[in-house]
Amino acid sequence: MGMIAPAIPKSWYLPSKPHKFCPGCGHGIVLKALGETIDELGIQDQVVFGCDIGCSLLSWNFFACDSTQTHHGRTTPVMVGIKRSRPELITIGYMGDGGGYSIGSQHLLNSAVRNEKVTLILVNNTNYGMTGGQMAPTTLPGQKTETSPFGRDVDLTGYPTRGPEFIAELTPDSAYVARATVSKYKQLRRFLRNALRNQMEGNGFSFVEVLSTCPTNWRTNAQQTWHFLEEEMEQYFPIGEIKTPFGKGDK
Amino acid sequence: MSLIKIALAGEGGQGVQSVAEILAEAAYNENKQTIYIPNFGLEQRGGVSIAFIQVSDKRIGAPKFSKADVVVALSERAIGRTAGYSDMNTLFVYDSGFMVKPEELPREAKKIIGIPAVDTANRQLHPKVFNIIIMGTVIGLTNVVSFEAAKEALESKLAYKFEKNPDLRELNFKALAIGKEMAEQSLKEGVGSNA
Amino acid sequence: MPKIFEANKKAFITGNEAVAWAALAAGAEIMFGYPITPQNEVMHYWTRLAPEYGKGFLQTEDELSAGFTVCGAVQSGKKAFTATAGPGNVLMQEPFGMAEAMRLPLFAVIQQRGGPSSGTVVYSQQEVTLTTFGGNGEGHRIVYSTATHQEIFDYTIKGFNAAWKYRFPTFLLGDGYQAKMREPLEMYNPEERGIEMVKTYPLVGLEGKIGEDREPQHLCNIYSLEEELYEVVMKFAAEHEAISPELVEYEEKECEDAEIIILSHGVVSRAADDAVKILRAQGIKAGYFRPITLRPFPQKQLREAINRRPARKLLIAESAYGQLDRLTKQEIYGETVAIENLFMPGVGIIDYDIINKVKSIL
The missing domain is CATH 3.40.50.920 (Rossmann fold)
Incomplete structure (x- = not known):
């Protein structure tokens, strides 16, 4: 029996493959899950995909979907502008933890409050990857980064941002808020599907944070990388659907 | 008609901007070139509010001016605030009931005119139409708009109030007429600029 | 487009109101804005006109968001605009820069207030440098400086057309006096004056099936190589220069x-x-x-x-x-x-x- 080639989502843009993310980076997993979800829902022609600046920008031509690049932290308002103008389009904003929780936090917070009918996917890898591994709002206590070389001191810089938790507090029941992880692929797929479904049904704001890996800046090998994701991050940031209009929610 | 420049000033809530708006509207309705610019400051309420109006037959240049033909100060504070808009060609009007120190009045004026607007409003009409008396005064001093145009503009601005209480129409028109009369009287009296 | 005015409607209104009416006459479809004096009444009038004419409005969380939502809206093919002043204009330089870099047909009204910093809410001409050359770019913009309410009306219509025709961000540079004063003007439906309104079109969210009818749109705003960026900027510079003779007015x-x-x-x-x-x-x-x-x-x-x-x-x-x-x-x-x-x-x-x-x- 020959090798079975891994299935490539139909909504991927092949000329941009292989992609440019670092080996071991979780972005590829998130974007594969997103591609499969777009295929499954049959929405490739309605999607407008917008990416932030930071590692997420490398996804700008990842999909065979209409896509746009924005600025550091400004993907949310661009997606809101598109959705408010053309409600029939399905807008997917793709950003990192720095873009979403720090430089663009006012946009995230206020679009959640307004229950904007957009889907935002935020990849949390506990650091600013593209700029060289600085401390992010999500850096764990004690975690070493380029700007917290002796470990994050919570007395000086506070505790990691728990984004889905605060967004759940800000949104009405029609919103969808979840935290997934690249270590649980099927669950990630399900959460992304729900987040897109929620927009397609016109319910409200849809937000998925995805815990992801950054071996380049964490300076970890494969085993250490996975260990940090599952044993450190997933312990600090609980996985599950925090708010969903679709039944009880997956904890 | 050559260019007429009017500055109205008073406390927020005295209706300075409303009066200016009605006057400007009346001038516009008479097909005159008109500019009305409110001096809008930081305060939503409180603080001295100034309205600048210019009316002319010809195209009007800059929206603001440094010296007015008529300045009306509707409050004691407004006197000091507007004294600078007065020069030797200016009719400077204030309420004769104000406690004013002579040094607060403008140094230069064609004429400084005290009008008992507050007192007249309180005794003969209603405190609320004090600003309409002032509007009448401006018309009496400048003929910037005809009395009829002023009445029409008042009518259209306050229609909803007049509808609820028709007595208000009479009250406002009366205030307008009294203000105009007082102004004309004051011009005849020839009170000098040292009044 | 439905007729908005009786032929040559005379009005005695503020400059901010003139902007709102002119945007309506120009066929603007949605406004994004954030309160700052002295432009607030543009939003006030627009929000009152919007439901009657089926137009959109969103009050955003700040001027960054107002500018970027406009960027998104015009990318989706809608005639969108914003208005701002002073520190709001400073914040909007970021989205204006994106509009410059991505050649987005953004239209913004700037009602200059006193500066630097919060300055006054009243008036100035201190946003000339910012509006013409703000941002980390080369000033590839179109800026009309108006002097009368008639011009505010005329150049708002013209500004939307310039933005969509040339796809350089376009500005109407007014000021607090023009914003707040009342002055007579004549309003009109541009078509009745023989002014052809430039058609809008989407840059994302296009018709057709991807892979069969068309390729996907990938709008780029960041380059890996300095040479790539150089080529883009030089191309924009040449285009801006080339259209200048037909654009300049004096x-x-x-x-x-x-x-x-x-x-x-x-x-x-x-x-x-x-x-x-x-x-x-x-x-x-x-x-x-x-x-x-x-x-x-x-x-x-x-x-x-x-x-x-x-x-x-x-x-x-x-x-x-x-x-x-x-x-x-x-x-x-x-x-x-x-x-x-x-x-x-x-x-x-x-x-x-x-x-x-x-x-x-x-």
């Missing part, structure tokens, strides 16, 4: 034999116009030149005006400390006319100020 009066030319823009040009008339009546040979487009700048026309006689002096009058002055000097570099100035940052200029200045330097 007013010139009495420059043929002028000894001194008064250069001003926006609302100050009204005072300059009066000053020139008065000076002429007094036998002083004064001329008047006013750039209507500050970007691109009518530099060729100004050089010609200066060299007619030639003029001995050029007096630059502005409610700022040298912003028009700097812009002018870089545009007419090499001319030997003596340049004088009347800088009154953040306050109005009247004919009297200009006349006095002229007499003091002649």
Whole structure:
């Protein structure tokens, strides 16, 4: 029996493959899950995909979907502008933890409050990857980064941002808020599907944070990388659907 | 008609901007070139509010001016605030009931005119139409708009109030007429600029 | 588009109201805005007109968001706009930069207030540099500086068209006086005046099945190589320069034999116009030149005006400390006319100020 080639989502843009993310980076997993979800829902022609600046920008031509690049932290308002103008389009904003929780936090917070009918996917890898591994709002206590070389001191810089938790507090029941992880692929797929479904049904704001890996800046090998994701991050940031209009929610 | 420049000033809530708006509207309705610019400051309420109006037959240049033909100060504070808009060609009007120190009045004026607007409003009409008396005064001093145009503009601005209480129409028109009369009287009296 | 006005409707309204009506007449579909004085009434009037005409509005969380939502809206093919002033204009330089880099047909109204910083809420001409050359770019923008309510109406319509025709971000540069004062103007439906409104079209969210009818759109705004960026910027520069001759607008009066030319823009040009008339009546040979487009700048026309006689002096009058002055000097570099100035940052200029200045330097 020959090798079975891994299935490539139909909504991927092949000329941009292989992609440019670092080996071991979780972005590829998130974007594969997103591609499969777009295929499954049959929405490739309605999607407008917008990416932030930071590692997420490398996804700008990842999909065979209409896509746009924005600025550091400004993907949310661009997606809101598109959705408010053309409600029939399905807008997917793709950003990192720095873009979403720090430089663009006012946009995230206020679009959640307004229950904007957009889907935002935020990849949390506990650091600013593209700029060289600085401390992010999500850096764990004690975690070493380029700007917290002796470990994050919570007395000086506070505790990691728990984004889905605060967004759940800000949104009405029609919103969808979840935290997934690249270590649980099927669950990630399900959460992304729900987040897109929620927009397609016109319910409200849809937000998925995805815990992801950054071996380049964490300076970890494969085993250490996975260990940090599952044993450190997933312990600090609980996985599950925090708010969903679709039944009880997956904890 | 050559260019007429009017500055109205008073406390927020005295209706300075409303009066200016009605006057400007009346001038516009008479097909005159008109500019009305409110001096809008930081305060939503409180603080001295100034309205600048210019009316002319010809195209009007800059929206603001440094010296007015008529300045009306509707409050004691407004006197000091507007004294600078007065020069030797200016009719400077204030309420004769104000406690004013002579040094607060403008140094230069064609004429400084005290009008008992507050007192007249309180005794003969209603405190609320004090600003309409002032509007009448401006018309009496400048003929910037005809009395009829002023009445029409008042009518259209306050229609909803007049509808609820028709007595208000009479009250406002009366205030307008009294203000105009007082102004004309004051011009005849020839009170000098040292009044 | 439904008819908005009876033919040639006369009105006596504020400049902010004129913007809202003009945007409606121009077929604008959605406004994004954030409160800042003195532009607030643009939003106030728009939100009152919007439901009646099926238009959209969103009050965003800040000016960054207002600018970026406009960027998104125009990418989706809708005629969108915003209005701002002062510190709001500073924040919007970020989205304006994106519009410049991605050639988005963004239209914004700037009602200048006093600066620097919070300054005053009243008036100035201190946002010239920011509006023409703000951001980390090259000023590939179109900027109309208006002087009357009629122009606010006319150039709002023109501004939307310029933005969509040339796809450079386009600005109507007004000020607090123009925003807040009431003045007569005539409003009209552009089509009835023979003004063709440029059709909008989407840059994302296109018709058709991807892979069968069309390729996906990938709008790029960040480049891996400096050479890539260089090519893009050089292309934009060449295009901006190429369209400049058809874009530049100006007013010139009495420059043929002028000894001194008064250069001003926006609302100050009204005072300059009066000053020139008065000076002429007094036998002083004064001329008047006013750039209507500050970007691109009518530099060729100004050089010609200066060299007619030639003029001995050029007096630059502005409610700022040298912003028009700097812009002018870089545009007419090499001319030997003596340049004088009347800088009154953040306050109005009247004919009297200009006349006095002229007499003091002649």
